[in-house]
Amino acid sequence: MLTVLSMFYYICLRRRARTATRGEMNSRRAVESNSRALPMSAETIQYAKEVLDFTSHYGSENSMSYTMWNLAGIPNVYPSSGDFTQTAVFRTYGTWWDQCASLHQPSKRTSPSFHSQDYVELAFEEPVYPTAIHILETYHPGAVVKILACSANPYSQNSPAEVRWETIWFGEPTKVNSPQARQFSPCIKEINFPTNLIRLEINSSLLDYYTELDAVVLHGVKERPVLSLKTAVIHMNDLDEEDCEEKEGCGVGSLNRQFGSTGLKEWTNNGYFDKLPYELIQLIISHLTLPDMCRLAQTCKRLHQHCCDPLQYIHLSLQPYWAKLNDASLEYLQPRCTLTQWLNLSWTGNRGVISVSGFSRFLKVCGAELLRLELACGHFLNETCLEVIAETCPHLQVLNLSSCDKLPPQAFGHIAKICGLKHLILYRTKVEQTALLSILNFCSELQYLNLGSCVMIEDYDLIASMMGAKCKKLRSLDLWRCKNITENGIAALVSGCQNLEELDLGWCPTLQSSTGCFAKLARSLTNVRKLFLTANRSVCDADIEELAANCSRLQYLDILGTRMVSPESLRKLLQSCKELALLDVSFCSQIDSRVVQELNASFPHVAIKKSFTQ
Template identity: 85%
Template sequence: MSPVFPMLTVLSMFYYICLRRRARTATRGEMMNSRRAIESNNRALPTNVEIVQYAKEVLDFSSHYGSENSMSYTMWNLAGIQNVYPSSGDFTQTAVFRTYGTWWDQCPSARLPFKRTPPDFYSQDYVELAFEDPVYPTAVHILETYHPGSVVRVLACSANPYSQNPPAEVRWEVLWSEAPTKVNGPQARQFTPCIKQINFPTNLIRLEVNSSLLDYYTELDAVVLHGVKERPVLSLKTTMIDMNDDDEDEDEEKDGGGMESLNKQFSVAALKEWPTNGYFDKLPYELIQLILSHLTVPDLCRLAQTCKLLYQHCCDPLQYIHLSLQPYWARINDTSLEYLQSRCTLVQWLNLSWTGNRGAISVSGFSRFMKICGFELVRLELACGHFLNETCLEVIAETCVNLQELNLSSCDKLPPQAFNHIAKVGSLKRLILYRTKVEQTALLSILNFCSELQHLSLGSCVMIEDYDLIASMMGAKCKKLRTLDLWRCKNITENGIAELASGCQLLEELDLGWCPTLQSSTGCFTNIARKLPNLQKLFLTANRSVCDTDIEELAANCTHLRQLDILGTRMVSPTSLRKLLESCKDLSLLDVSFCSQIDNRVVLELNASFPRVLIKKSFTQ
């Protein structure tokens, strides 16, 4: 018999055991969901009166299509009563997230996904809404007015944002979650997911969305929370989100201490007393490591409790080279980071996006973790990390000497002076500063010292006084720049574009959407087309001056173009678009919404002639 056969047999047994356990867990989950549904339907109705309230305030969000200085297409439109519903269509009074579909994953600035992302985590964006009165929720109504279907999760928080005495522990409960589903048609709807009961009152609701299946931007008009003041008598017991959570016994009380209890209860000394591992310990170390690499972080924490051998493997720093904690944002705190500290000494990719808010992670806790685990970091994701301050960025700059990618998207509470420290990270190749308060002086310093930059996002950075000066510095110092996001940059002119196009000729992606100071008559778009022949994505969204000459220049010079957005221009004709489509064989996305010369008949004709291209034409009823 081949010596490989016993190894394969043991491996097969291991997979069989894993599958059996997952099957039992799934079956148990289905039974519990069924029991909950039955009990929920049969419970006595509460005697107190149901309260109906619209969101009072938008507290936080990850992105929006709109400007930081207006109300058009911003998340702030979710506060108060509906503005549009039940009408359907593209309206500026609604809340719109920055992206939709899979287009942003197909452009040069796209980032590689993290491994070990749990299969049931679909969220791409979020918005948090505060209501006047804490209630036990009985229903949540989401008014969607255009391309509905993006909401994948609804959560409730135990913290009262209007209380003077914040709770020692902030708890989140999932009211409803589901995988993304395709909704036919863009028409408005009232979405009322079937939520479960929780055992605390709330006036803080969070919506998480995934727009990957949408044909265009989703638009939300309002959120209505129904609830009662008194806890229903027959409310079901629920379990708070906790990294310790073990589905073996849903009624087991959790200690709320992150992963600390795992560390305390299952020490190496205790594991020495456990029985032998049968034949499993005969497998090569590398093979066991490969098997365990398919487990999520919570699964690794649970498996570490089973025996000394697996404890050793589950704590091996090689299992944490790529670590994404974003899917567990509600569970991560200082204790969690301390628990993971010894395992993350070799971590290269770290995702802490969305984590640590409302006091869950302290500056000292984050700093301790980075000083031990930051030396090998190449990629660091900190989007929406509102616990960050200047000290945190200083620690990153001093510790992460190999850092190449830094994402501070929507870290809008970081003080402007904090960004000066980024200039010390000379190895940076990707920097995302979308919706931050970075100022001109700090940005000039970053561009001067970080000459290896290839991807730079400055979308909605409203504190920059002179974008022409910034563009000039990029042209002089950032010769390797491949992608640049200047979304809603308010003051760049043809002079800045000329400097940029002359110096950054490797650019493959350029977003100049909603840049009102650019005028086609100055030749700025012609300059882009002639100087940047490698362009694959060009967004000129809402620039009313884009004309046939610009489109024809793109057709002649930018034949690798894949994505083009010219929403809102009245000066582009069907003839020039046909020339573009004939020349740019790789074009897959063309947005001509609100282009008055391009009506639905023209879109149908172009679709028939160029079926490989998805032509977007938004509408307002």
């Protein structure tokens, strides 16, 4: 049994060393791979033809400003630097959103090498063997943490077996000292299949402001490069999760083999190991990631028992393994997930690798104890899936359907059956007014609701009135880019939902300060901590002074784009709101760079944001 313990500690130590030197080894492997490639045909250079999928964007669903669709085609801005509407911008940056009360805590068991927060998938005209990728970053570069290539052709029907993703570059989140434009050209790994589908994964947590991407250039050859006779030596420490998952018996990609294995050696005497309390062994194993636990399960029956104990799967995040997960993986996980309370399946199952029937079977086994279910960008979901969720997850409190934009409008009505919901994210979905009214009527426990960019809702005043009447416990509401709420909706909302601490009214064009709606909001929501009034041109000094007088706990304020706020009113706000941490005054015509410098000097604890264009 000492051998088993040694293997266990070796796995932990190897993982620590692998994580510490991941970026350096990835670069070395890429350089070695590129140095061995001898192209046999002329290089093809392509810009992205189409944006197929993405997690979020700053822009509107009905325009091109700041949207991911700007990544298609030739550059619009590069080599210029600055904040331009013609670029692709993700919804968040920095750690501000992580610090808000509306963000539910991440799963305790996840992969330390998984840094991705957003992604965008790009289709190109011609499949090629990639030789280089150039990403044109025009503002606050450094957010790209992973580049993947897919074997599937986005313009033809593919069976799930043909969908294979391979990482061709990855790195740690970085912060580039200058916000200026750059061409990011990492050394990419050689792959053995042609591709015209590339995925960029993003982490903006270290950035001071929104990252902006202008275009992506794919270089490649039509014929597979010939490898030289020289083969690079691969060291044990070079094997990361991405590599090991391709090998037999390694990683989450082969769950069916690992958990289904029966050829484990029977030890008659485990020595002192048998004297360890069961709970202590469970505690040690709980610090492993899912792939490491899969590997450890193959060492002996005793550790197999521990690694398959449902108590190890109370919190289960499968998002880091989205590229490998399929119906077979879920099938073999089922017996271990009978006690699961937190389940993250975000980004998984697309292009047919998880079926509706496979998801339904899995949820019927693990849904009984679920409190939290995350399915962001789950494009395999349909109405049947939401019906199964409503039927099999009676205790569900958190449901994340962010960017599930392929769900039909009628599917959302089933959510109204989950009466205990406290946290509901419907960002960029096609939820319609009738279904949403039903949800608000029956889910009176709601505390956090995200309706950002929900373009199918016809009357937001009616929705706000229902919230005020039924959702008295509401603490956080995101109405980002809602198209028609007026002062009447705001009045109904703040009179009924006085516990609101976070309110996002960014890019809501029908709100006008002259109606008194912002002043009423400030007087009613005295505990507000986050208030976004982004791009509301009518916000004025009187509104800022009302916030200063009534909202002393304010921490995050965005008034980007107003022409009617002066330095004097901002100084009053900063003096009154001692907890203020973020203030965005970009494109505020009275607040120039000199004013920002003066305010920064007087209030150094506040991050005052002022974007620029060149």
